[in-house]
Amino acid sequence: MKKVGILVGREKSFPEAIIKTINERGHGEVVAEMIKVGGIPLNQEKRYDIIIDRISHEVPYYRAMLKRMALEGTYIINNPFWWSADDKFFNYSLASKLGVAIPKTVLLPQHSYIPDISSESLRNLEFPIDWEGIADYVGFPAFLKPHDGGGWKMVTKVNSIEQLLYHYNQTGTRCMVLQEAIEYEKFVRCYCIGQKKVLIMPYDPTKPYLSGQQYMNIENYLSPELSARVEEDVIKICHALGYDINTVEFAIKDGIPYAIDFMNPAPDAELASVGEFNHNWFVNAVAEFVFEKLSGEIKQPEYRWLSLLNGNDSTVQKKKLNAKKEKTKRKETTKKSKTKKKGE
Structure with a gap:
């Protein structure tokens, strides 16, 4: 089981809904339940x-627990190591290099710092x-928002x-970005599951x-x-970031979709919020992804500590190279031996 x-x-x-769906489809061979720790x-x-994580970004104990469980071979949705390291400004920079349209954005030094x-x-x-x-680079209007926030908090x-200086002076120790406000004609929010299934949802952020x-x-x-x-663009972004569950938001102007937010590894999926169709699509897509992962051997992400536990990268590479050479040498010896016997 x-x-x-x-x-x-x-x-x-x-x-x-996800527990019910997985248990119904699992027929006792796959069982889903709420975690108690x-x-x-x-x-x-x-x-x-497998663990589906919807809250560890707000509870440090959960995040530390999930990293420990990953060490034992549990597949975490989403990867807690990358989620801990990720931030929106890096996302914007990466997506821009991938050819995705991104509004002009600047990372700002914090307004305040801890006492030390x-x-x-x-x-x-x-x-x-x-x-x-x-201000000249980004232009106005613009959005001042946390470089690693979510849920439209402090935006x-x-x-x-x-106005920029007034609101910046209220941000305390939070690291912020200033981003060009796209005066959009249309706006969409997109679910992406398993880095390949996408649902485009018309969305009103106001x-x-x-x-x-x-x-x-x-x-x-559209x-x-x-x-x-x-x-x-959604698949390109989520594949590059490695998120199995994510949402990507686009502000569309003059036929160009500008990606403005795509660090949402625990996106809203509540029935009362997203509506019945979107909710059901999300539940079924996540359930299908879970069974897809369970249908074969679950390959763990290449966490950096794997190489650290086996020595530094150069040592690991040398071991791999020596093993490859030894294998080739054995094959050549076997081949020569067979040729010699035939000659006799």
């Missing part, structure tokens, strides 16, 4: 084949910041350098978050050509 664990926060409809010892044995940081600690920082140069639209009013039911919202480009 194979086991799938669900790690969740306050959401209700998605965990209930307490203190985790160093020698904790493997308990689950003094002016001597920040000697590498340019001071004062060239706010006029930044502010600014229309002048005065409506209250989690209100149930953001997701719109509009047929043929032209076939634009829909194909959006889907291609």
Whole structure:
């Protein structure tokens, strides 16, 4: 029997639906359940084949626990090591190199620092910041937002350098980015499951978050050509980042889809928020991905600590090279021996 664990926060409809769906399709051979954990010892044995993580980005204990479980061979959706290291500014930079349209974006130094940081600690920082140069590059209107945030928290639209400085001064120790505001004609949010299945959803970001009013039911919202480009960009981004579950948001202007947010490894999937069709699509797509992973041998991501546990990279490469040479040598010896016997 194979086991799938669900790690969740306050959401209700998605965990209930995914557990029910997996158990119905699993016929006792695959069982899904809510995870229950307490203190985790160093020698904790493997308990689950797959864990679907929906909350560890907000609970450090869960994130540390998932890394430990990954060490035992549990496949975590999404990879807790990469999720811990990822941030939105890196995402923008990577996507831009991949040829995806990205609004002009600037990473900003923090406004404030923890007490132990003094002016001597920040000697590498340019001071004062060239706010006029930044504003000229990005332009207005623009969005000031955390470089690693989510859920539209601390996102502010600014229309002048005065507004920018006012709101920047309220950001405390959060690292922020300033991003060009695309005055879009259309906006879409896209689910991506398994780095290949995509659902494009018409979306209104001006409506209250989690209100149930953001997701719109509009047929043929995008032209076939634009829909194909959006889907291609979604898969390209998620494949590069390695996320098995993600959402990508596009602000579309003059036929160009600008990717503005795609670090959402635990996207909203609540029935009351996303609507019945979107909710059901997400549940079924995730369930299908789980069974696809369980149908064969689960290949673990190449975590960096694997090479560290076996020595440094050069040592590992030398061992692989020596093993390859030894194998080739054995083959040549066997071949010569067979040739000699035939000659006799």
